[in-house]
Structures are given as structure tokens and as C-alpha cells.
Amino acid sequence: MVLENIHRRIEAGEKPLVAAYLGTRQVGFAVVATTLVLLAVFVPITFMPGDAGRLFSEFSITLAVAVVFSGFVALTLSPMLASKIMRGREGDGLLARLLARFFEWVQRGYRRALAVALLFPATTVPLVLGLAALCFYLIKTIPEEFTPREDRGSFFVTATGPPGSTYNYTVEMLDKLEDRLMYLVDETKEATRVLVRAPRSFSTASDFNEGIGVITLAPFDQRRNGFDIMAEVRGKVADVPGVKTAVVMRQGLARGLNKAMEVVVGGSTFEELAQWRDTILAKARENPRLLGLDCDYRDTKxxxxxxxxxxxxxxxxxxxxxxxxxxxxxxxxxxxxxxxxxxxxxxxxxxxxxxxxxxxxxxxxxxxxxxxxxxxxxxxxxxxxxxxxxSGSLNRYNRLRSITFDAELAPGYSLSEALEHMEGLIREHLPPSAIIGYKGNSLKLKESSSSMALVFGLALLVAFLVLAAQFESFIHPFTVMLTVPVAIAGALLGLQFMGQSQSIYSQIGLIMLIGLAAKNGILIVEFINQLRDEGVEFREAILTACEQRLRPIIMTALSTVMGALPLMLSHGAGYETRMVVGIVIVFGVSLATVVTLFLVPMVYSLISKHTGSISDVSRKLESELTGEETPPKMKHAALLPLLLFAFLLLPSCNLAPKYLVPQPKLPTEFKTSGPWRTAKPRDDASRGHWWSLFGDARLNALMKQAETGSPTLELAAHRVTEAKALARADRAGLFPFLTLNGAATRDRGSSNMQFQFAGGRTRTVLGATLDFDYELDFWGKLRNQGSAGRARAEAEQSDYQNALLGLQSELAMNYFALRAQDAQIALLKRTVALRKKTVDLARTRFAQGDIAQIDVAQAETDMAATEAEAIGLEKRRAELEHAIALLLGTTPSQFNQPAHEISGSPPSIPTSVPSDLLERRPDIAAAERQMAALNAEIGVAKAALFPSVSLGLTGGTQTSYFWKLADAPSRVWGLGPAAIEWPLLRGGGVRANIEATKARYDQSAASYKNTVLSAVRDAEDALSGLSILKRQSAAQDVMVASARKALELAQKRYDSGLVAYYEVLDAQRTMLRSEQEATRIQGERFLAAVLLIKALGGGW
The missing domain is CATH 3.30.2090.10 (Multidrug efflux transporter AcrB TolC docking domain; DN and DC subdomains)
Structure with missing residues (x-):
């Protein structure tokens, strides 16, 4: 750029030294601006996260340093050498003169074409919009890869035998595999070595059923493409008996032998995941472009x-x-x-x-x-x-139970297309609870796509701001940056034409194009501004600048394209990544150069006619500083009324942050299968008499007694009353204060005071005034105080509902625990009666000589142990009665609950439920209202930073005579005080109070989130408990029937003299334990039902 401008001035007749100085000075701004833009483009790349950032950080730093050195050399060393070496065209040969004439002809033709184009500058608007739409379309349609698929010179064949296979079996299978692979070495000579190994890794013994083959390929010029060889090998090893094979080549930056595509599906249970696996595998295997599709969860071990x-x-x-x-x-x-x-x-x-x-x-x-x-x-x-x-391994992903689908991709099938296909299958055939994740290159592709968009946008923004600072205008940078979509469109068209996909290498090339494309626009716009400063007419300045800048633009574009052309055309190791970068640069720079020569001047003529250059801005500033022009007068006569209107609007200000009611991220369905669903919060919905679902009249009566007599509920009700009263007090500041003052005084003044009136006289003063005081709520302090008080009152109301629900659920749980205890005691008492009959029978038989005395002693011991156990249960029953008495608000001596065994089953979960589930929980509502109160208190704290304004008005009567209080001359009035109080210096206490209030709000937000999560956990625990206990109860009933049958058989065998009495005792104990466990489970089912009702906010 610098050398071309110096050469042009020498051709115009200037001395080399003068041409070097003036030529460098003329393009110095463009050189500096281009250098800064390239730096602005490369620096954001260093902040890219993940593997892409580590890969390209050194690349971007190297290029940034190189650009800085290039700019420095262009402005210092190049002009000096040009002044010593460069001369005119006197010594040019024939070829040089012919090229010069040809280029002059091109310049004239370009000027004529540009002159015609400048007649229609508005056509650039649809052109730019079309290019932007083209870029968007190509970005969406061109497939994506994390990195291009590279021929690494070696690949792997994994072989997996049946689970539990021995080492010898695996070795035998690998020998067969090796025989099928050796043709690559012996016949085609496309491989130099085939190495097989078992096991695949030496970590655990479970790897003995896995083996691996490593195929090292010959040099690139002595074989076919590695992917073609892999496709051939895949067909040869597909039918190896007894093993499952996969052909893999390492790709991208992933470690290990991961396949190209890895999609993770997370769920609640592995049984559910196994069903999902079968569905997805059946559908995905219909896609022939997914090679070796497999899943890591195989229930075959x-x-x-x-x-x-x-x-x-x-x-x-x-x-x-x-x-x-x-x-x-x-x-x-x-x-x-x-x-x-x-x-x-x-x-x-x-x-x-x-x-x-x-x-x-x-x-x-x-x-x-x-x-x-x-x-x-x-x-x-x-x-x-x-x-x-x-499965031999149970994997988790992000702490979720998960399975991973992996597959190789057929040639021409991109990773983004494969992921989109799998995501579509999962969303179509699996429920919404299925969580989609990614591993390996699939995960890196998802991460790089989002981060690259951010880096690209950041590079555009920084480049625009740098140009705006250089041009001291926003119009000229906008004109220059319009070259970027042209370059992007050219690069994407090149990728599509060459059959390549998008990757991190192509995206880095697109970021580089921002600086390369902007360079041409900077040259044109800056030279147009220089000519306009010299007084050249606007249209002529555009034509002349573009004509003279044609040669340096073409020279730099050709040098860039020719430098990148070997990258696009070369072959060999790693050529796939280099080719993508070359394609982006060659096609992007080529199209940007051609279109920019017309787009930039046309846009400039459309929007920059009334703009100036940096010199123009400097002249205006100098004129202002010297005072040659009078300062501008006030042009807006309506400014004063506008300010007055703004002052009147000040009381509508509110410094509290805008409060958004938090939307709890509740699950769309519970982990336990069922028809549950969620809806909008309805903590004010009626919960009804949920305990009536159990159909127990005694429980209904206890609930009524608890609601009227519980001291806990009475305390919560008084707190609600207190909170409502405080809320009214907080709102009182919004209204004017009116105070009636009455006073009567009698005093005597001193007679020895100078300048006094009526000294030494005694007088009486009677007065009655009505004082009006009102604080203007400019900053929303009083309104926020009222909002905070109202929210706290609503929180207390929710706390009352929570206390009521807790009281009811605790009473129901203690009641059912008492009934379960009665059932256990009744069972033991019945068992004691049976044992007593058994003892009497044993004593009779011993007296007859049929059995030994040891049998009688064992029967007596068993009866005594059972009776002692029954007596011990009375203690727990008494404790439960006392707990119920406390909940009812009565003393234990005044409460007695008759024994009543638990029976039946708890109410079953209905097949359909209303949508107000967890949203009715009062503790969630209370936590949300506390957040709202603290949000309003932030506004109160912020208002302390600003002045408070209050207005006063006084009126009444004042006299020394009681009978003249109502006379007109006795009337007094006063306007004011109009007081302003502004805390200018408080040692940072006001801001500290704001930070403390914000911290309390953040604490309440965290508490709200924890409350929601706890509610979900409670519901999950209750649902799973009910489901498990129902199945356990059914199994226990079977056990009770079996134990009863076993007892009958043991008794018959004992009566026949076939077995000792020990077996009868053993069967009796088993029978008792099984019945006790059945009774316990029945009680647990009732308790679980109450817990579910409490977790869902009261009933369903």
C-alpha cells in the first residue's frame, strides 16, 4: 500500500525523497487504521473458551504481533528504502510498459463503470440486504463439523465379544480378524503394519472380551484415501463370527477411540433408559449413513x-x-x-x-x-x-443416569446433520423428560458454535469502534464494515462450491476476513475524505479516489489470494484443515474485492454527502476555540415549560428494581410415573377438607377440634393480624398528616430589656392551629415502604396457611400411627392368647408323657416374650396420645382415644388430577412474598441517596382573650416550611445500607429456590414411597399367607412326631413377624398418603 502510493507519486514527477515522505503521509492513516482493525479482529480470538481457544490463541497472538511489525515497517523502513531504490519508468522494458498501459485501460474502464453506478446509489440497499440474507441462508444450510474429517494415516478396528468372554476366546477371535486385515499389507500394500491386541485396555478383568486392531497406513502418495480404505475394511470385518466390530479413525481434538457422533440421553431410571434405547436404535438404524451405531448400555452381562x-x-x-x-x-x-x-x-x-x-x-x-x-x-x-x-457399566452424565449412542458417519454426512437427525428422533419418540446431552466432538461442536458466534460479534463490534475512533464518525465505519457481509458470502459460497462443511477452521477464516475486507474500504473512504478536504467536488472526489486506489486494492487482494491458494490446492497430511482456511480466504477476498470496488463508493455517495473528515472536525474545533463564531443561542424556547413538566413528573419515579415474579422451574412431570402435570401458582386455591378422603369420622372430629383449640394456630393468626396492621402503618406515609394543636400560656416579660414592648406586663396567649404536612414521594420511598409492608403481610398469611397445613398433616400422621400401634397391640394380644392355649396343650401332653419338658419350657418362654412385647408397645401408644393432645390444645389427662385398629387402604391416587399441585404450597408463596418485600426495600434504601421534600401549611387562631378566639382578627396562617433534606455525607453508610438490602434480597432469592427444590423433593419422596409401599404390601401379604401355611404344616408334623417342637416355634415366630411387618407397612402407607397431601399443598 505504501510502496504503491510512493511509486504513483514518482510517476507523477515528484522526487523520490519527496514522494516517499508525502506518499507515506498520505496513506499513513489508512495503514494505522488497517493495523488497528486487524488487531481488533485477532485479539478476541484469544478469549475463546474450550479447545478452540487453546488451539487458536497462539495463532491469534502470532498474527497480531506480525501485523504490528508490518505496520511499523510500512511507516518507517519501507519509505526510507523506497526513497533510495525506487525510480521512474525510464528504464522499464517492453513487458512492463504493456502491463502499465493495460492497467491504465482497466482504470479508465472502471471509472466509466463506476460513474454509471453512482447514478443509482439506492440499489446498494437491496444488494446489502440480499447479501445478508444469503449469508444467513448459507450458514443454516451448509453442514457443520467441529473439525474437518482428516486422514490421520492410521485407523482402529475394535472388536467386542460376548460379556464374560475369556481371554482365550478373545484372542481366537482377534486372530480371525487379523487374517482379514492382512490383505492391506500383503496384497494392496496400502498399510505398513497391522497390530492386534487383547484386551483393549489393561484396567480391569472385564475388558477381556474387548480387543483392538491398529492399522498403520502407507504414505499418502502410495494409497487411496483413508476413509475409502475404512469403508472397504468395514465390509470385510462386519461378519466376523462371535464379535461385534467397529472401524474408527481419531478425529478432531478428542482423546481416545471415540466415534464421530456421541449423543447422550439422560433419564430417571435405567429401566426406562433401556426402553428408550430400543426405540431409538430401531429408528436410527434405518439411516444408512450412521455407520456402526451402538449404545453403551447393553443388558447382556x-x-x-x-x-x-x-x-x-x-x-x-x-x-x-x-x-x-x-x-x-x-x-x-x-x-x-x-x-x-x-x-x-x-x-x-x-x-x-x-x-x-x-x-x-x-x-x-x-x-x-x-x-x-x-x-x-x-x-x-x-x-x-x-x-x-x-449392563456391565451404569453411566451418569451431569449426575443423571444416562446412555450414550455413538456412530461413525458415512462420507459426505456431516456431524451437524447426524446430530440433528438424532435430536429429531429423540424429541419425536421419547417423552419430554428425556434429557439430551453430548460427548466428544459432538459436545465440542455445540460449544464452539455458541462461542464462535460471540467472538465473531465481538470482533465486529471492536473493529467498528476502532474505526469510529479513527474516523471520528459513525457513518464512515458503517460504510467500511459493509464489505464484511460481501466477504462472508463469498467464503460461504466457496465452502458450498467445494463441498466442504463449516468448522472451527472456517470460522477462524471468517473472523480473519473482517480485517482483510475492511482494508479495501478504509483505503477508498480515507482517500475520498482527503480529496474533499482539498476542495474537490463530492462526485469527482469519489471517482478520482476509487480510480487511484484501484491498483493497490488489486495488488493486495492478489497477494492475499495467491498466498492462500496453496492452502486450498495442496494435499498430504492434514491438508483438510488447511484447505478449509484457504477456501475461505480465496473466495471471500476475491468476491469482496470485486464487489467492494462498487459497493463502498455507492454507499458513500448515498449516506456520507453531509459528513466531514477528521480535518474538517479539527477546523470546527479550532474555530470554536478561537471564538471566531458566536456561541449558539438557545434554540428551544419551550425548554422552561418542558423542565417544569419534568419536575411535575418526578413523584412518579421509583428507584426499586422492577420486580419480576419468579417462575419456579418445576418439572413437567414427576419422576414417579403418573398423570401429574404443573400449572401457574395458585397458593390461594381452596384445599378443602382433604382428610375426608380417608373416610374416618374420628379423624374428622379431631381436625375440627384442632382448628379451634391449637395454640400454634392461634399464634400464627395473631402474627397475621400484626402484619396487616404494620402494613397499614407503612402505607400511612403516602397521605398528608393533619395535626390539631391547642395551647394556653400565661407569662410575664422583663422590664429591664432594651427595645422591648410592653415590658414588665403579664399576658395570656390562647391558640388553636391546624397543621398540614405532606412529604412529596419523588423517589418512591413511601410507595416502596407500603409495598414492602403489604408483601410481608401476605407472607404472614401464607405462613398461617403453612402452619394450618402442618398442624393438620401432623395430626393425621399421629392419628394413623396411633391406629397402627393399636393394630400391633391387638395382634400381639391375639398371639398371646394363642400361645396360652399352646402352653396349656403342651402341659397336658407332657403330663401324658407325649412330649419332653423342654417343649413345655420353650412354649412358656415364647408366650412370655410375646406378652412382654405387647406390654412394651403400650408406652409408644401413650406417647402418641399425648402428642395428639398437644396438637388439640388440651392436656394429656383430658384426652383419651379408644383403641381402634387400622384397616383398609389409603385413598388411591386418581387417574387425573387438577393442575394446581406444588403451586398451592403456602411455603412457596411465603418465600416469594418475602422476595417482593425485600425488592421494595431496595427502593427505600436507594431513595436515601436523594433529597426528601416536604411541604407544610398552618392555619388557626391566636388571642389573649378567650371570647375572641372566633374573631376574624385572631386568625393566623402560615405557608411552610417547604423543607429539603439531603444526606450529602454519611461516611458511606447509605450505600452500605443499599448493599446490605441487596444482599438480603439475594438471600431471599436463594431461600425461595431452595423452598421450590425442597417441595419437588417432598413430592417425589411421597410418590415413590406410596408406589414402593403398595408393592411391598402386596408382597408381604403373600408372605403372611405362606407363613400361615408353613405354621399349619409344622404343627401337623410335630403332632405326628416327625419334627421337634423347635420347628413349630420357628414357624410361629415367622408368622408373628410377617403379620407385624404387614401391619407396619399398612400404617406406613397411610403416613405416606398424608405426606403426599402435605407435599402437594393439601389434597389432590
């Missing part, structure tokens, strides 16, 4: 679940720890001790032989020693086992 019969183990004197150690030792291994040999410590491991644990039925051959009699007891008598299949 055999598992063995062992459950210990705790009651039977306790009866036989075997602890759970003994059973666990036995299983650990015989099925796995256990370290028992260590020994030292030659200074090294070694572990001593005990484990069972492989032949003893080949089948789950081998558990029948394991015995456990009892802690009592030291006899050996078969393990099968103490445990039950079941076989099932599950």
Missing part, C-alpha cells in the same frame, strides 16, 4: 442377586457378616493377612476353586458355621438367589 433371610439367619445364630465373608471368599477372594519375604510385603488371598463356582446351583454346596453351636448350616437354607442380565 449375567448377574446373580443373593438375598439373606435375616430372621432365619438370626434364629440359627448366623450373622449377616459371616454370610457375606463366606460369599466373598468362595465366590470372589478375600485378603486374610500379609507376609513379608525378602523385605517385600505380600497379600494372602483366600478364594474358592473355579470348579466349585461354575454354576449358581453350587451355592447348595456351601456351608456356614453357626455362632452358637458351631454346627455347619447349608447356605441355601439362609439365602435365596436369582439370575438376571444387566
Amino acid at each position: 449375567p448377574q446373580l442377586s443373593i438375598s439373606i433371610n435375616q430372621a432365619r439367619a438370626a434364629d440359627l445364630g448366623v450373622s449377616s457378616a459371616s454370610i457375606g465373608r463366606t460369599l466373598e471368599t468362595l465366590l470372589g477372594n478375600r485378603r486374610v493377612t500379609t507376609y513379608i519375604h525378602q523385605g517385600e510385603e505380600y497379600d494372602v488371598l483366600v478364594e474358592g476353586s473355579y470348579s466349585d463356582k461354575r454354576s449358581p446351583t453350587d451355592l447348595n454346596n456351601i456351608f456356614v458355621r453357626s455362632d452358637r453351636g458351631k454346627e455347619l448350616i447349608p447356605l441355601s437354607n439362609l439365602v435365596t438367589f436369582s439370575e438376571f442380565a444387566d
Whole structure:
């Protein structure tokens, strides 16, 4: 740029030294502006997050430093060398003269074409809009990749056998795989080495079913494209028996052997995820461009679940720890001790032989020693086992249970298209509760897309602001920056024409184009401004500037294009990434150069006719400073009325932040399956008599008594009354204050005072005045005080509702716990009666000599233990009665609840529910109202920064004679005081109070969020509890029936003399424990129902 301008001036007849000085000075502004714009473009790249930022930070710093040095050399060393070396065209050869004449012909043709174009400057508006629309369309339609797919010179073939495969099996399968791959080395010579290995990694023994093959390819010029070879290999290894294969080439910046596409789906349970997996795999496999589609959750690994019969183990004197150690030792291994040999410590491991644990039925051959009699007891008598299949690994993503779908992509199928296809399948076939995530290059693509848009926008903004500071105008930078969409459109068209996709490399190229494209606009606009400063007519200045700047623009564009052309056309290792950058620069700069030569001057003629240059601004400033022009007079005569009107509007100001009612991020459905849904908050909705769902008349009566007699509820009601009164007091400041003052005084003045009147006389003063005082609420302080008080009163009302709901739910829970306790006591009493009959029968049979005395003693012991247990339950029942009495507001001695066994089932969840679920919870409403109150208090605190204005008015009567109080001459009045109070210096206390109020508001916001999350957790706990307890109750009923049958059989066997009485006692204990557990579960179901009602704000 500098050399071309110096050469042009030398051709015009100037001396080299003068041409070097004046030529450099003429384009110095353009050089500085271009340098600063390029710096502004490259610097934001260093702040890119993630791998893209780490990859390009050094690149951007290097280019920024290079641009600075280039600008410095262009303004210093280049002019000096040009003045010494450059001369006129006297010594040019024939070819140089022909080229010069050709270029002169091009300049004249360009000037004539531009002159015609300047007749229609408005056509640039649809042109720019069309280019912007074209850019938007191309960005949306051109596929995206994180990085271009590169031929890395090697690829991998992974082989996975059935779960639990042995090492020998995997090695045998890998030998077959190696035989199919060796043709690449022996026949086609496209690979230099094929290496197979098992296991794939050496971390755990579970990897023995996985192997890997590494194929190192020959140099690029001796083989086909690596992806073509992979496609061929994929077909050859697809039918290897006994293994599942995948062909992978490392791509992008990801580590490990991850496939190109990785999509994560998160859910609540793995059972649900397994169903989703089958649905998505079935649909996704219909897409032939997803190669080797697989999922990391495969429920094919055999598992063995062992459950210990705790009651039977306790009866036989075997602890759970003994059973666990036995299983650990015989099925796995256990370290028992260590020994030292030659200074090294070694572990001593005990484990069972492989032949003893080949089948789950081998558990029948394991015995456990009892802690009592030291006899050996078969393990099968103490445990039950079941076989099932599950995944070898249970993965989580962002703390959610998740599964990952991965696949390679067919040639020409971009990562963005694959992700869009998978996202569409997930949204179409899975419920809204399915969470979509990403891994590997898929995650990096999503992250880089958002960050790159931010960096691109930041680069545009910084470049525009730099140009605005240089030109001291916003019009000229706008004209210059219109070259950017032209360059972007050219780059995107080049990517589409060459069949390439968008990636982080193309995006970096687009950012570079901002500076490269703006350079041409800077040259044209700056030279037009210089010619206008010299007095050249506007249109002629545009034509002359564009004609003279044509050559440097073409020269710089050609040098840039020719420098990037090898990047676009080269081949070899890593050429895919270089080619993308080359395409962007070549096509973007080419189109921007051609269009800019007409677009910039046409836009300049359209919007810049009444603008000036930097010199024009300097002249105006100098004129103002020297006083050659009179200062501007006031042009707006209506300014005073406008200010008065603004003053009248001041009382409508409000310094409190705009309060937005928080929208709690409640789930669209609960984790527990069911027809639940959410809606807008309705904490004021009627909750009704939800306890009537249980159909218990005693409970209904207790609820009525609690509502009228509970001291806790009475305390909450008084707090509501107090809060409402305080809210009215807070609103009182919005209204004028009117005070009636009456006074009567009698006094005597001194007679020895100078300049006194009526000295030494005694007088009486009678007065009655009515004082009016009103504070103007300019800054919203009084209104915010009223709003805060009203919000606090509403919060107290919600707290009352919360206390009422808590009282009702606690009363219901204690009531049902009492009924469950009555059922347990009744069960034990019935059992004691049966035991007593058994003891009487045993005594009779002992007297007849049919049984031994030990049988009688065991029966008596069992009866006494059961009777003692029944008596012990009375204590817990008394405590529950006392707790209910406290809730009712009465003393324990005045309350007695007759025994009444719990029966039936709790109310079932209906098939459809109203939408006001968690939103009716009063604690959520109270927390939100506290936020609103503190938000208003922020406005009160901010108002202390500004003056407070109050107006006063006084009127009344004053006299020394009582009978003249009503006379007109006795009347007095006063206007004022009109007081202004402004705290100018408080040592920072006012602002500290504002910060403290904001901090209290932030605390209330966090408390509100925690309240919402706790509400969701309570609902989830209650729903899952009800579901689990229902299934547990059904299972327990089966156990009770089985125990009853077992007792009958044991009694018959004992009566027949086949077994000892010990088995009868064991069956009786099992029967009692199972019935007690069934009763406990029944009570728990009622308690869970009450908890659900409380969690949902009262009923459903």
C-alpha cells in the first residue's frame, strides 16, 4: 500500500525523497487504521473458551504481533528504502510498459463503470440486504463439523465379544480378524503394519472380551484415501463370527477411540433408559449413513442377586457378616493377612476353586458355621438367589443416569446433520423428560458454535469502534464494515462450491476476513475524505479516489489470494484443515474485492454527502476555540415549560428494581410415573377438607377440634393480624398528616430589656392551629415502604396457611400411627392368647408323657416374650396420645382415644388430577412474598441517596382573650416550611445500607429456590414411597399367607412326631413377624398418603 502510493507519486514527477515522505503521509492513516482493525479482529480470538481457544490463541497472538511489525515497517523502513531504490519508468522494458498501459485501460474502464453506478446509489440497499440474507441462508444450510474429517494415516478396528468372554476366546477371535486385515499389507500394500491386541485396555478383568486392531497406513502418495480404505475394511470385518466390530479413525481434538457422533440421553431410571434405547436404535438404524451405531448400555452381562433371610439367619445364630465373608471368599477372594519375604510385603488371598463356582446351583454346596453351636448350616437354607442380565457399566452424565449412542458417519454426512437427525428422533419418540446431552466432538461442536458466534460479534463490534475512533464518525465505519457481509458470502459460497462443511477452521477464516475486507474500504473512504478536504467536488472526489486506489486494492487482494491458494490446492497430511482456511480466504477476498470496488463508493455517495473528515472536525474545533463564531443561542424556547413538566413528573419515579415474579422451574412431570402435570401458582386455591378422603369420622372430629383449640394456630393468626396492621402503618406515609394543636400560656416579660414592648406586663396567649404536612414521594420511598409492608403481610398469611397445613398433616400422621400401634397391640394380644392355649396343650401332653419338658419350657418362654412385647408397645401408644393432645390444645389427662385398629387402604391416587399441585404450597408463596418485600426495600434504601421534600401549611387562631378566639382578627396562617433534606455525607453508610438490602434480597432469592427444590423433593419422596409401599404390601401379604401355611404344616408334623417342637416355634415366630411387618407397612402407607397431601399443598 505504501510502496504503491510512493511509486504513483514518482510517476507523477515528484522526487523520490519527496514522494516517499508525502506518499507515506498520505496513506499513513489508512495503514494505522488497517493495523488497528486487524488487531481488533485477532485479539478476541484469544478469549475463546474450550479447545478452540487453546488451539487458536497462539495463532491469534502470532498474527497480531506480525501485523504490528508490518505496520511499523510500512511507516518507517519501507519509505526510507523506497526513497533510495525506487525510480521512474525510464528504464522499464517492453513487458512492463504493456502491463502499465493495460492497467491504465482497466482504470479508465472502471471509472466509466463506476460513474454509471453512482447514478443509482439506492440499489446498494437491496444488494446489502440480499447479501445478508444469503449469508444467513448459507450458514443454516451448509453442514457443520467441529473439525474437518482428516486422514490421520492410521485407523482402529475394535472388536467386542460376548460379556464374560475369556481371554482365550478373545484372542481366537482377534486372530480371525487379523487374517482379514492382512490383505492391506500383503496384497494392496496400502498399510505398513497391522497390530492386534487383547484386551483393549489393561484396567480391569472385564475388558477381556474387548480387543483392538491398529492399522498403520502407507504414505499418502502410495494409497487411496483413508476413509475409502475404512469403508472397504468395514465390509470385510462386519461378519466376523462371535464379535461385534467397529472401524474408527481419531478425529478432531478428542482423546481416545471415540466415534464421530456421541449423543447422550439422560433419564430417571435405567429401566426406562433401556426402553428408550430400543426405540431409538430401531429408528436410527434405518439411516444408512450412521455407520456402526451402538449404545453403551447393553443388558447382556449375567448377574446373580443373593438375598439373606435375616430372621432365619438370626434364629440359627448366623450373622449377616459371616454370610457375606463366606460369599466373598468362595465366590470372589478375600485378603486374610500379609507376609513379608525378602523385605517385600505380600497379600494372602483366600478364594474358592473355579470348579466349585461354575454354576449358581453350587451355592447348595456351601456351608456356614453357626455362632452358637458351631454346627455347619447349608447356605441355601439362609439365602435365596436369582439370575438376571444387566449392563456391565451404569453411566451418569451431569449426575443423571444416562446412555450414550455413538456412530461413525458415512462420507459426505456431516456431524451437524447426524446430530440433528438424532435430536429429531429423540424429541419425536421419547417423552419430554428425556434429557439430551453430548460427548466428544459432538459436545465440542455445540460449544464452539455458541462461542464462535460471540467472538465473531465481538470482533465486529471492536473493529467498528476502532474505526469510529479513527474516523471520528459513525457513518464512515458503517460504510467500511459493509464489505464484511460481501466477504462472508463469498467464503460461504466457496465452502458450498467445494463441498466442504463449516468448522472451527472456517470460522477462524471468517473472523480473519473482517480485517482483510475492511482494508479495501478504509483505503477508498480515507482517500475520498482527503480529496474533499482539498476542495474537490463530492462526485469527482469519489471517482478520482476509487480510480487511484484501484491498483493497490488489486495488488493486495492478489497477494492475499495467491498466498492462500496453496492452502486450498495442496494435499498430504492434514491438508483438510488447511484447505478449509484457504477456501475461505480465496473466495471471500476475491468476491469482496470485486464487489467492494462498487459497493463502498455507492454507499458513500448515498449516506456520507453531509459528513466531514477528521480535518474538517479539527477546523470546527479550532474555530470554536478561537471564538471566531458566536456561541449558539438557545434554540428551544419551550425548554422552561418542558423542565417544569419534568419536575411535575418526578413523584412518579421509583428507584426499586422492577420486580419480576419468579417462575419456579418445576418439572413437567414427576419422576414417579403418573398423570401429574404443573400449572401457574395458585397458593390461594381452596384445599378443602382433604382428610375426608380417608373416610374416618374420628379423624374428622379431631381436625375440627384442632382448628379451634391449637395454640400454634392461634399464634400464627395473631402474627397475621400484626402484619396487616404494620402494613397499614407503612402505607400511612403516602397521605398528608393533619395535626390539631391547642395551647394556653400565661407569662410575664422583663422590664429591664432594651427595645422591648410592653415590658414588665403579664399576658395570656390562647391558640388553636391546624397543621398540614405532606412529604412529596419523588423517589418512591413511601410507595416502596407500603409495598414492602403489604408483601410481608401476605407472607404472614401464607405462613398461617403453612402452619394450618402442618398442624393438620401432623395430626393425621399421629392419628394413623396411633391406629397402627393399636393394630400391633391387638395382634400381639391375639398371639398371646394363642400361645396360652399352646402352653396349656403342651402341659397336658407332657403330663401324658407325649412330649419332653423342654417343649413345655420353650412354649412358656415364647408366650412370655410375646406378652412382654405387647406390654412394651403400650408406652409408644401413650406417647402418641399425648402428642395428639398437644396438637388439640388440651392436656394429656383430658384426652383419651379408644383403641381402634387400622384397616383398609389409603385413598388411591386418581387417574387425573387438577393442575394446581406444588403451586398451592403456602411455603412457596411465603418465600416469594418475602422476595417482593425485600425488592421494595431496595427502593427505600436507594431513595436515601436523594433529597426528601416536604411541604407544610398552618392555619388557626391566636388571642389573649378567650371570647375572641372566633374573631376574624385572631386568625393566623402560615405557608411552610417547604423543607429539603439531603444526606450529602454519611461516611458511606447509605450505600452500605443499599448493599446490605441487596444482599438480603439475594438471600431471599436463594431461600425461595431452595423452598421450590425442597417441595419437588417432598413430592417425589411421597410418590415413590406410596408406589414402593403398595408393592411391598402386596408382597408381604403373600408372605403372611405362606407363613400361615408353613405354621399349619409344622404343627401337623410335630403332632405326628416327625419334627421337634423347635420347628413349630420357628414357624410361629415367622408368622408373628410377617403379620407385624404387614401391619407396619399398612400404617406406613397411610403416613405416606398424608405426606403426599402435605407435599402437594393439601389434597389432590
